[in-house]
Amino acid sequence: MTLSAFPHAMPLEGLIGGLMIGLAAALMLLGLGRIAGVSGLAARATGIANSGTPRSIAIAFVVGLPLGAFILSALIGGVETRFPPSIIPLIIGGLLVGFGTRLGSGCTSGHGVCGMSRLSPRSLMATAIFMASGFITVALMRAGGLL
Known part of the structure; x- marks a missing residue:
């Protein structure tokens, strides 16, 4: 590409x-x-x-x-x-990210940048889940015509 x-x-x-x-x-x-x-x-x-x-x-x-x-x-x-025309998706997304951050004991910067550089097994798994979730979300949004 x-x-x-x-x-x-x-x-x-x-x-x-x-x-x-x-x-x-x-x-x-x-x-x-x-x-x-x-x-x-x-x-x-x-x-x-x-x-x-x-x-x-x-x-x-x-x-x-x-x-x-x-x-x-x-x-x-x-x-x-660019932002969506309604603030509702931003609020829902923010709440989901906050929930996931607490559930995963850290965010993408903590796990993805700091944890992976230290080869933390928990961070390697968390980052793999972050990435897979992002790929799936984009695929679903494209399939639904939202992207």
């Missing part, structure tokens, strides 16, 4: 973003001995979780995510976003 199959692909930007995510995860692990799982950091930042990463660091990490995206967008230009 060639890049022409993905006319809006941005491989250089994707590579840079991936390197930055890896660097942030490595800094958290090597500097603080903590996993850079966004769901755990968000829970700690909002006070849902009472243990783990120091709250000030969790808040800085969670605030830095959209702030970094905003700064980059200001530097290189806007990013095209």
Whole structure:
């Protein structure tokens, strides 16, 4: 498959973003001995979780995510976003992701980036399930004409 199959692909930007995510995860692990799982950091930042990463660091990490995206967008230009016409699918999706995050003891960033790099069996299985679920969802949505 060639890049022409993905006319809006941005491989250089994707590579840079991936390197930055890896660097942030490595800094958290090597500097603080903590996993850079966004769901755990968000829970700690909002006070849902009472243990783990120091709250000030969790808040800085969670605030830095959209702030970094905003700064980059200001530097290189806007990013095209598309949302469904109704907010209901976003709310349902968010609730399902939150439920799955608690059920799986972590999110895609914790398992997929940090856990897989440590060859954690739990993370390898969780990431395989995340990916399979995504493939199945896209196939069903395409079959139903929703994509």
